[in-house]
Amino acid sequence: xxxxxxxxxxxxxxxxxxxxxxxxxxxANLRVQWCQHKPGQAPVLVIYxxxxxxxxIPGRFSGSNSGSPATLTIxxxxxxxxxxxxxxxxxxxxxxWVFGGGTKLTVL
Amino acid sequence: EVQLVExxxxxxxxxxxxxxxxxxxxxTFDDFAMHWVRQAPGKGLEWVSGISWNSGFIGxxxxxxxxxxxxxxxxxxxxxxxxxxxRADDTALYYCVKGGGAFVIVIAAxxxxxxxxxxxxxxxxx
Numbered sequence: 001x002x003x004x005x006x007x008x009x010x011x012x013x014x015x016x017x018x019x020x021x022x023x024x025x026x027x028a029n030l031r032v033q034w035c036q037h038k039p040g041q042a043p044v045l046v047i048y049x050x051x052x053x054x055x056x057i058p059g060r061f062s063g064s065n066s067g068s069p070a071t072l073t074i075x076x077x078x079x080x081x082x083x084x085x086x087x088x089x090x091x092x093x094x095x096x097w098v099f100g101g102g103t104k105l106t107v108l
Numbered sequence: 109e110v111q112l113v114e115x116x117x118x119x120x121x122x123x124x125x126x127x128x129x130x131x132x133x134x135x136t137f138d139d140f141a142m143h144w145v146r147q148a149p150g151k152g153l154e155w156v157s158g159i160s161w162n163s164g165f166i167g168x169x170x171x172x173x174x175x176x177x178x179x180x181x182x183x184x185x186x187x188x189x190x191x192x193x194x195r196a197d198d199t200a201l202y203y204c205v206k207g208g209g210a211f212v213i214v215i216a217a218x219x220x221x222x223x224x225x226x227x228x229x230x231x232x233x234x
Contacts, residue, residue: 042224090214097155
């Protein structure tokens with residue numbers, strides 16, 4: 001399976017809203033997960049099953065998958081949100097998890 | 109506290125084998141699926157393989173299918189990745205990842221992964 005398409009980079013000023021998309025077509029029949037990966041650290045799941053937020057993840061992180069494409073939204077972006085973000089879906093045709101290509105979020 | 113400690117990484121020649129291990133603690137190991145995820149230098153994350161709680165379901169990425177074998181030992185709280193016929197593009201940091209539930213596949217309202225180890229580096233020379 002090929003990586004899901006994501007924009008290579010997104011840049012926002014502190015306090016603004018960042019939106020990171022996943023997939024070229026609708027993923028509405030899939031359950032999209034989102035991981036945050038900071039350099040030198042282990043990745044962290046920030047959204048699962050389209051919209052659920054794991055405990056400990058700030059409410060500034062939200063996900064949507066009701067249209068095209070699936071989107072991770074970070075409101076009130078902080079400097080500490082600077083990281084690579086990956087979407088992730090289960091490919092039930094090939095029985096494997098597939099990550100997106102990743103998006104580097106830069107906080108200006 | 110959940111802890112996942114990988115070992116077994118190192119330098120290997122192309123065509124040779126390596127065996128990665130992950131020692132797990134801080135949770136009921138045999139209740140959860142386990143996965144391996146890797147990141148090649150300068151590249152993104154790639155799911156490698158996953159194994160369900162009782163080894164009843166095992167999945168592999170296309171890139172490793174037929175070369176890598178995942179297994180688990182619930183008595184020893186460990187998961188392993190046997191990597192054969194190594195290639196230069198297998199060079200990566202390999203993470204051991206705890207599943208959010210018992211199964212490898214996606215489950216409604218359940219996180220697929222919830223804890224990651226710090227990774228072990230595999231370098232394959234051609």
